[in-house]
Amino acid sequence: MTLTQAEKAAVVTIWAKVATQAEAIGAESLERLFFSYPSTKTYFPHFDLSQGSAHLRSHGSKVLNAIGEAVKYVDDIRGALAKLSELHAYILRVDPVNFKLLSHCILCTVASRYPNDFTPEVHAAWDKFLSNVSSVLTEKYR
């Protein structure tokens, strides 16, 4: 599902704001994920998942920064995330169903922090964009 020019613009505009709080937004998204979908914690037995933990903040940062790369190279997400795609396929092997769950939690976090910017059009563009990112990350699974 390719993004239209307007959708790409919407993604980039919101990203500019999100990037300023990447660590906090990443950590909160993960917190929401682990609270709402406890099965996702099975991928992090080695983490301290308590609120505000260093693990959550550093991993949240990592996830959001990767999304930032996808935003920067929105016309070639596959190229931008090629290494991450291999990592998820061969090493991490996170079940594909979980990408939708994390995407949803990222949207909740962004909506709650930028309610006025999170218009229906922006919501649709981000849902589509994160769906594309998820597809790229799972496309080498088999």
Next chain:
Amino acid sequence: MVHWTAEEKQLITSIWAKVNVEECGAEALARLLIVYPWTQRFFDNFGNLSSPTAIIGNPKVRAHGKKVLTSFGEAIKNLDNIKATYSKLSELHCEKLHVDPENFRLLGDILIIVLSAHLTKDFGPACQATWQKLVGVVAHALAYKYH
């Protein structure tokens, strides 16, 4: 029967007290139709759904959104008996409306996003978790009588 802790019940009712059912219902349905355009398939007789602006301003969308969220309120009034509460509605959605239950899950998640945007700091991770459980239970109840 679903088990709700006292804390979960409290989170549900306290959040629901802050919800403007007409506004949130209209917004949730509009966003469903905008973010997942294929859901428009159920609303051929709603008139103009040609753009986000048209959808948001469409009076039938607003009215139906309010109806749907008002019905959601029934589940909240009957947390210990949601399946029974939605028994007839479930049959209706299967036999007359022919709605794929996946759509209930989509709408539930959209509602959560709308609540996040409206309630911001009041709708944190613990709150969301309880409401995810609620929308899941509602979706399950609505699909329960499908055959």
